[in-house]
Amino acid sequence: MAWFTAEQTAHELIAGRLPTAMFEYRATRDVLALTIYLSPRPADPDLIRDRLDDGWPAWCQTRLAEHPDCLDLTFARAARRWLCTRLLGSSGPLTDSRPAHQIGLIYARRTLAPPRPDWPSR
Numbered sequence: 001m002a003w004f005t006a007e008q009t010a011h012e013l014i015a016g017r018l019p020t021a022m023f024e025y026r027a028t029r030d031v032l033a034l035t036i037y038l039s040p041r042p043a044d045p046d047l048i049r050d051r052l053d054d055g056w057p058a059w060c061q062t063r064l065a066e067h068p069d070c071l072d073l074t075f076a077r078a079a080r081r082w083l084c085t086r087l088l089g090s091s092g093p094l095t096d097s098r099p100a101h102q103i104g105l106i107y108a109r110r111t112l113a114p115p116r117p118d119w120p121s122r
Contacts, residue, residue, distance in 0.1 A: 002037060003033070006036040009032075014111050018107065033076075036048060
């Protein structure tokens with residue numbers, strides 16, 4: 001149940017920012033859900049935001065290894081596996097392929113960025 005709660009929370013954070021049919025949506029949702037699920041204080045947005053750095057893949061792998069086996073962990077591992085095995089991009093000369101977790105981290109950081117006072121509100 002904790003995994004589904006983390007997924008729902010992630011969905012609510014990005015709702016309206018990305019169409020749900022986009023690759024970027026899935027990558028962002030999975031990165032946020034894993035971060036929420038694996039965080040010691042999942043309701044702390046500052047802690048979640050701080051985890052979304054370049055060390056996230058190693059942190060995520062370590063936290064998954066430390067968690068006791070349960071059905072939630074099965075879903076979390078499947079999400080991480082998807083993030084590590086899917087690529088966005090093409091083989092064209094002007095684009096590079098990026099693992100899904102990198103795309104997810106970029107959009108998750110944008111989603112959780114504190115509002116800037118000089119930007120108009122939506």
